[in-house]
Amino acid sequence: xxxxxxxxxxxxxxxxxxxxxxxxxxxxxxxxxxxxxxxxxxxxxxxxxxxxxxxxxxxxxxxxxxxxxxxxxxxxxxxxxxxxxxxxxxxxxxxxxxxxxxxxxxxxxxxxxxxxxxxxxxxxxxxxxxxxxxxxxxxxxxxxxxxxxxxxxxxxxxxxxxxxxxxxxxxxxxxxxxxxxxxxxxxxxxxxxxxxxxxxxxxxxxxxxxxxxxxxxxxxxxxxxxxxxxxxxxxxxxxxxxxxxxxxxxxxxxxxxxxxxxxxxxxxxxxxxxxxxxxxxxxxxxxxxxxxxxxxxxxxxxxxxxxxxxxxxxxxxxxxxxxxxxxxxxxxxxxxxxxxxxxxxxxxxxxxxxxxxxxxxxxxxxxxxxxxxxx
Ligand SMILES: Cc1cc2nc3c(=O)[nH]c(=O)nc-3n(C[C@H](O)[C@H](O)[C@H](O)COP(=O)(O)OP(=O)(O)OC[C@H]3O[C@@H](n4cnc5c(N)ncnc54)[C@H](O)[C@@H]3O)c2cc1C
Numbered sequence: 132x133x134x135x136x137x138x139x140x141x142x143x144x145x146x147x148x149x150x151x152x153x154x155x156x157x158x159x160x161x162x163x164x165x166x167x168x169x170x171x172x173x174x175x176x177x178x179x180x181x182x183x184x185x186x187x188x189x190x191x192x193x194x195x196x197x198x199x200x201x202x203x204x205x206x207x208x209x210x211x212x213x214x215x216x217x218x219x220x221x222x223x224x225x226x227x228x229x230x231x232x233x234x235x236x237x238x239x240x241x242x243x244x245x246x247x248x249x250x251x252x253x254x255x256x257x258x259x260x261x262x263x264x265x266x267x268x269x270x271x272x273x274x275x276x277x278x279x280x281x282x283x284x285x286x287x288x289x290x291x292x293x294x295x296x297x298x299x300x301x302x303x304x305x306x307x308x309x310x311x312x313x314x315x316x317x318x319x320x321x322x323x324x325x326x327x328x329x330x331x332x333x334x335x336x337x338x339x340x341x342x343x344x345x346x347x348x349x350x351x352x353x354x355x356x357x358x359x360x361x362x363x364x365x366x367x368x369x370x371x372x373x374x375x376x377x378x379x380x381x382x383x384x385x386x387x388x389x390x391x392x393x394x395x396x397x398x399x400x401x402x403x404x405x406x407x408x409x410x411x412x413x414x415x416x417x418x419x420x421x422x423x424x425x426x427x428x429x430x431x432x433x434x435x436x437x438x439x440x441x442x443x444x445x446x447x448x449x450x451x452x453x454x455x456x457x458x459x460x461x462x463x464x465x466x467x468x469x470x471x472x473x474x475x476x477x478x479x480x481x482x483x484x485x486x487x488x489x490x491x492x493x494x495x496x497x498x499x500x501x502x503x504x505x506x
Pocket of ligand 1: 148
């Protein structure tokens with residue numbers, strides 16, 4: 132017996148990816164979209180991020196193409212969704228020691244070849260522009276003016292609000308428990324509140340996507356990794372318009388946050404999709420790197436610490452499109468450390484896959500799950 136009205140599409144998970152998927156489906160004319168979320172919309176990894184919009188992070192042409200599409204959509208987000216996203220274009224400075232210098236130069240060459248404003252800087256130039264930073268052990272740096280922080284909560288709210296206005300229904304506090312498959316085709320989703328009949332189902336369960344895949348025998352090779360964020364108390368030495376600074380060699384970053392700074396670090400394997408325990412040794416390592424790279428940070432007080440799970444894939448690209456072997460089931464997962472940046476293209480492509488049967492904005496070939504089996 133069904134306790135929910137039937138849906139054209141059920142989306143499992145209301146993180147930024149599921150919410151963008153629901154909005155883009157509704158925007159393409161799907162009348163009945165249902166989104167089940169076991170917690171609250173945006174309460175998973177989406178609520179634990181460093182809140183950065185970036186082009187400078189892109190190390191390959193495909194990721195850059197997706198990020199440029201998404202960046203342009205974010206620049207129109209308030210007009211399209213009626214919700215401001217509080218974007219501050221403070222820029223992104225990447226630092227590399229000798230070990231990461233070639234990688235950073237190649238990344239800068241890619242960005243420049245695609246017309247993304249990017250400068251290559253010597254350590255002395257970094258010292259002159261950003262006197263807070265210690266530069267003796269750096270080999271090279273790059274600077275891009277277009278990146279900056281924005282508000283993931285506002286983004287989720289914008290998608291929920293506009294999708295709802297177009298007819299989508301969100302069910303917070305409802306956990307999907309299995310996918311009903313009949314004759315090789317997904318026909319609905321069982322939940323702890325009853326069954327939702329559906330013509331199509333989307334797995335947008337973020338760090339839980341592998342678990343959801345196992346319900347229908349799919350092996351989704353997620354590598355869930357825990358990253359820790361630390362926010363300090365007031366630090367007048369760091370101006371509020373200081374750029375985001377990423378230290379590639381130390382795998383550490385910081386940016387202004389409130390009256391202090393926010394910094395991030397860590398790649399610990401998650402023991403479960405909800406393993407958000409902060410590892411004390413990561414906090415210790417982060418404080419050590421911070422005091423070395425920005426001596427002024429040695430005086431900081433600790434305001435708060437949290438950790439979150441980044442659902443990475445073996446090749447760094449997402450898993451997006453029809454699921455092999457189960458008609459009507461679609462995947463939108465594995466967005467790793469860039470799911471908020473890439474949410475507009477993620478939702479657009481998933482909606483195209485379902486409504487048009489193919490990627491229209493971009494080819495879905497590089498994102499299919501089958502690429503891992505073939506490797
Ligand atoms: C510390 C940290 C810093 C980051 N910084 C950035 C950044 O600066 N910029 C950026 O773009 N990205 C960043 N990321 C990555 C970004 O947060 C993720 O890529 C993105 O949030 C993934 O979104 P998602 O919707 O796939 O997953 P989630 O936000 O986790 O959403 C999945 C949802 O599915 C729900 N769900 C799972 N299983 C079920 C079920 N059975 N039934 C019902 N609901 C279910 C969960 O409750 C959850 O809400 C960062 C991540 C971390 C951890």
